[in-house]
Amino acid sequence: MVEHSVYVDPAARGRGVASALLEALVASAEQAGIWTIQSGIFPENTASLAVHQRAGFRAIGTRERIGRHHGVWRDVVLVERRSAVID
DSSP states (O other): OEEOOOOOOGGGTTSSHHHHHHHHHHHHHHHTTOOEEEEEEOTTOHHHHHHHHHTTOEEEEEEEEEEEETTEEEEEEEEEEEOSSOO
C-alpha cells in the first residue's frame, strides 16, 4: 500500500496535469507490485475528488478531525484504488 498526494500549480490546472500524474503513479505502482493506492483529500476539493474518481479511485470513508490546518480541525475523504492486474 502506498499513500500519495498530488499538487498542481494553479497556473497549470485544467490542462490534464493531475490526470497524467495519477496515470503515471498507477502504472508505476502496478509495476512495483503495489496493489493499493490511498490518498486523503479535503471534502471541499471537488476537483481533486473528481480526478481521482476518473482514475479509478473510490471514496472509502471520512477521517474526521484528522488534524488542524490553520488552526481549524479538518476532515479528509479517504480514497483508494486497488489494482485490477495484481492478484
